[in-house]
Amino acid sequence: MDRLESKLAKPVIQTLAVIGIGLIGSSILHAARKRRLAARIVASDKSQAVCDRAVEIGFADEVIADIALAVRDADLVIMCIPVGEYARVGAAIMPHLKPGAILSDVGSVKACVFTALDPVLREDVHLIPAHPVAGTEYSGPDAGFASLFINRWCIITPALNASAAATARVRSFWEEMGANVEAMSADHHDLVLAITSHVPHLIAYNIVGTAADLEEVTQSEVIKFSAGGFRDFTRIAASDPTMWRDVFLNNKSAVLEMLGRFTEDLTALQRMIRRGDGDGLFNLFTRTRAIRRSIIDLGQETAAPDFGRQRAPEKS
């Protein structure tokens, strides 16, 4: 038993329902079960094959494909699905949530949660959005692992008039999962994540796409001689296409603003190369190296070669 497990005498949640059993949903299920965070855990997914696999893995007490039934007795419902599905799923589950239930999510974009759910939100249901800033490039029910959220940030974005008690429950749920929790507005979240996550993914998708389309260099050469830099981009560019399509469609203005800044800085870099400004390049690369150092010092990354990712992730 680890420190977090032994600390918990009683479950924090009576019934937890997780909708969407992919990387994040299955990681929550593994962790919630391991840390005994809920007396009863229900999982649901639109795909029957995923539901069948979830039964085999055995990280939920019940796997119920019908989401209306899955959320019926839940005290906390966490949507772990692409953000483009929120309006449809929100409308489908809302009449079946019990009074006082907390509806949360893990989506990588936050302002759109309110846009999608406010029109159908019941007054006796508490919407407390959350975003665990943790993940891998893998998808599906086998991709999850219990330690995914340990020492990672989870950003909660409750509305200004959100219930303090419901907000505190979501905060303590994520803290019990091992995450560090910070609250901010949905708009601020979207701006910060645009530069720390969304634009980097776009750059990775773009550079891998450019390499794939090059005519002067064959694809087999790109793969054969892929040095560390390109390989690291391919890892990010292997991320789930549905999830990332929805991220860009739902965080348009912040991503476009950050892309504008990025393009200006790229133009400045082009100019330095063209003019042979070695000092300019050296100074920038020295500053960026220091940023990496501080991320490692904060425990958000490892200094191990290859990001320490050679080993398969630990299962619960």
Ligand code: NAP
């Ligand atoms: P994933 O591995 O692709 O899992 C998503 C699961 O949800 C799939 O099993 C999918 O089924 C299912 N699903 C889709 N639409 C559904 C619906 N209407 N009803 C029920 N189930 C549905 O994706 P993920 O990486 O876990 O991402 C889920 C959410 O977490 C996204 O909102 C994403 O922004 C957020 N997030 C992801 C990461 C990351 O690194 N991946 C990190 C933080 C937050 P099908 O496969 O059949 O479509």
